[in-house]
Amino acid sequence: MTSTPSTQPDFSEVVDLCSELITIDTTNTGDPATIVGEREAAEWVVKVLSEVGYETTLLESIERRASVIVNVPGRDPSKPALLVHGHLDVVPAIAEEWSVDPFGGVVKDGFIWGRGAVDMKDMVAMMIAVLRHWKRSGEQPDRPMVFLFVADEEHGGVHGAHWLVEHHPELFDGCTEAVGEVGGFSFTVDDATHVYPIMTGEKSLAWMKITATGAPGHGSMVHRDNAVTKLAAAVARVAAHEFPVVWTDTLRQFVGGLGEIMDTDLTNVDTEVLIDKLGGLGKIVGATLRNTANPTGLQAGYKANVIPSTATATLDCRIIPGQEAEFERQIDELLGPDVTREWIVHDKALETSFDVPIVEAMTAALREEDAGSHTLPYLMSGGTDAKAFSELGMQCYGFSPLRLPPDLDFAALFHGIDERVPVDALLFGTRVLNRFLLSL
Structure with missing residues (x-):
């Protein structure tokens, strides 16, 4: 039931969904006394999904720390289930440092601006847009799926993913794989060639x-x-020390694969030269070369x-x-x-396989929308809710697809000032996410 380019649905509502969600201030300071908005955002998710006919479950770990779960039956209930997850909370933003209201959901200059635009209310909006389309059109994935909109990722998931795994593991019965942040964003090699790193591990x-x-x-x-x-x-010694480069299997696959795409041997290039060649992506990859x-x-x-x-x-x-x-x-x-x-x-650190059917499905969905796309595995320097879901035996991947302008410093937008996501990238990502999920 994968759509062809000519019959791809209109996902334009994803822009309004993302903008509206950004206007709900879900700042997670880590201090329960100053937490705002997570319950309100969860109720908003319930509203926009209920109005098209979904039954949802809202659970609070503690007061105002709420998550939402939606079960989507598959046409083939014998297949293992897939977890698709996104977090509703964001890190703080100091308004005086921004050129726009960080919680204004401003749409201008081809971007949606605001705290959470890339981390990760863009993906949450894509998930909702796909779900709403399925209910309206009657489309249905083959695999059963659990969609999760979760609290507290930005402070370790104690009151979000980890709480759900500990207290409600039955919600994830049958889930063998999980898809969340951060991966599937483009790195431009040239006008016709784009690499989309898929997160297959975390430090x-x-x-x-x-x-x-x-x-x-x-x-x-x-x-x-x-x-x-x-x-x-002691602090000075630690700060001045550069830990040695560690060539993990993931790093070897990434560097070797990128070298093939660029028609050059990158495995023998000095790591600092490699980081420089990768531009904005170099910041992300550079932090995974060594312990820090x-x-x-x-x-x-x-x-x-x-x-x-x-x-x-x-x-x-x-x-x-x-x-x-x-x-x-x-x-x-x-x-x-x-x-x-x-x-x-x-x-614990995570590292899982890249050469598996679910990644092949990601690759195929990207190629339907971008004929010059290539996927490679990468190790993430930060942490996500995948750490919690891996405790239930799930293989976890980061795939929040976005085709980005080549001059956009994407890495700097995470937790940064003037965080924003391109409108075209959000529309692209929703189409890719829809294709990917329906192809499983």
């Missing part, structure tokens, strides 16, 4: 607290055993003339699949004997 998210101890005392005295000094030295540990916080002292007995710092660590033990060895060496560490958060 682990590991937040670390490090602590130095020393002798307390008066600030006017000479102190050789100073906790602040020890901590500062970035200092993000310092806490010490309570009075200017008192030497404290302890000093602490936080490190945002992102670890390549299979590198956990090696990373801990490396970080211990950097911290030295005077600094202890403990994990605040530590999830």
Whole structure:
């Protein structure tokens, strides 16, 4: 039941859906006292799907943290189910830094502007537009599908995906694969050739607290055993260190495949040259070449003339699949004997297969809309709700298709100022998503 180009449905309502959703401020600060809008956005999803005849389930993990689940029966109920998921929350935005109201849902200059435009209310709008089309047209996928609109992704999913997996795993019975963010966006090689990276893995998210101890005392005295000094030295060593490049299977497939497309051998190119060749995509790929540990916080002292007995710092660590033990060895060496560490958060890295039927379906759907398209796997430096769904045994992929202008710095838009998505890219993505889901 895949549509041909001449009979592709009109998905123009996706623009209004995305714009309207952006106007619902779903800022997730991580502090329950300042959370806004997730319940309102969930109720909006219920409204726009109920008005075309869907039955929905709305669940709250705690007050105002709501997610919505929609079950779509497949024509062949014997097939394994697919989970399609998108999150409703967004990171904060400081209005004074933007050229438009970050929660205005402004449509201008060929873009939809606002917080969440690419992370990830664009995909949520595409999911809704496809669902509404199916109900109106009577189209139906072969596979049973679960569509999930979830809270709290931007603060680890504790009150969203992870809560649902822990408390309501029955919602995902039969789901063997999941599709969400971040992948399927285009990288322009030349006018006729576009590469669409598919997210097939994620580095682990590991937040670390490090602590130095020393002798307390008066600030006017000479102190050789100073906790602040020890901590500062350790933080400086970590910040200055460049971890070695790790050639994962995913990285080898990506670099080798891109080299074939560009008719050049990129596997022997210096990694910094490779990153430069990739332009905006280089920022995304560059962060996946090695383990990273970035200092993000310092806490010490309570009075200017008192030497404290302890000093602490936080490190945002992102670890390549299979590198956990090696990373801990490396970080211990950097911290030295005077600094202890403990994990605040530590999830697992993910890496799954690229050469599988579901990716072939993504590739085919893209090619129907862009004859010059090519797909390659990539490892994501950040984390998504895929970490939660993988706990139920699902193979997880990032596929939120967008054909982007070649000069758009897409990576900078995630959590950035003046976040925006091209209208044409959103329409393209909805057509591709529709083709992909109906082809499974």
